[in-house]
């Protein structure tokens with residue numbers, strides 16, 4: 001199947017589309033149901049954590065609400081589980097047999113996702129502990145300070161052969177990660193800082209992921225030209241990493257304000273790639289992201305995703 005055909009069954013118009021970067025304003029189940037089966041190489045999903053129920057945390061030294069938005073409220077154990085089961089089921093249908101899927105979450109959601117993944121017959125490859133060296137302190141002082149998120153990496157089927165760029169993970173340069181030792185195998189605990197200032201120049205999403213995290217995921221489990229889908233795209237950190245490294249991207253979110261933020265981020269990146277804009281301080285940081293080996297990927301002629 002050519003890339004152009006992948007989105008030809010989607011009835012609604014994209015909210016935004018530019019070359020290989022396409023965004024839909026929709027419930028992700030709706031878009032997933034219109035994509036052909038076995039058409040997507042990689043899915044990264046950062047679904048609602050279901051933790052926005054009135055608690056408190058610390059932000060910049062001050063007490064702050066943990067509430068991220070209505071989309072993050074828990075609807076009770078059973079409804080939350082059903083939601084995770086349904087989107088994971090829809091993702092399985094569209095993944096290529098050799099494709100793989102990443103889910104990120106905290107203890108509020110990740111065990112339900114893990115259960116649903118296994119119930120649906122995915123084959124779990126790793127669970128990654130993303131250590132956050134600058135996590136906020138715990139206010140109650142009655143349990144440990146939460147300082148990591150878990151990412152589950154699974155392939156669609158037990159028998160299929162997934163993509164893993166082992167050599168790049170082992171021998172690539174990962175200066176952002178204090179735990180990664182040069183020339184040694186990459187382990188399942190990753191130390192990565194939250195999004196930096198330059199990643200939030202257009203505003204920020206309440207649960208925005210660092211580009212360094214998505215860069216690693218994209219480079220580990222896709223090849224140049226692959227199609228990456230994020231059903232809960234938010235500010236499209238996944239899309240930024242995908243396009244920066246010569247992949248194609250489809251993102252879905254129910255909130256237009258997050259897609260507007262995504263749009264500004266990708267326009268900045270596209271400008272840098274095609275040298276239309278003179279890099280500002282923030283943009284120079286994006287340039288640094290694209291390390292030598294991967295620059296070649298950007299020269300590859302990009303095919304249109306849309307028909």
Ligand SMILES: C[S@@+](CC[C@H](N)C(=O)[O-])C[C@H]1O[C@@H](n2cnc3c(N)ncnc32)[C@H](O)[C@@H]1O
Nearest residue numbers: 027028046205207208209232234235237253254
């Ligand atoms: C945890 S955030 C993702 C943040 C993203 N990884 C980033 O780096 O910005 C989850 C996103 O899913 C969206 N969302 C929640 N339920 C959805 C649904 N059923 N379909 C599409 N988007 C949904 C929310 O609006 C929110 O932006």
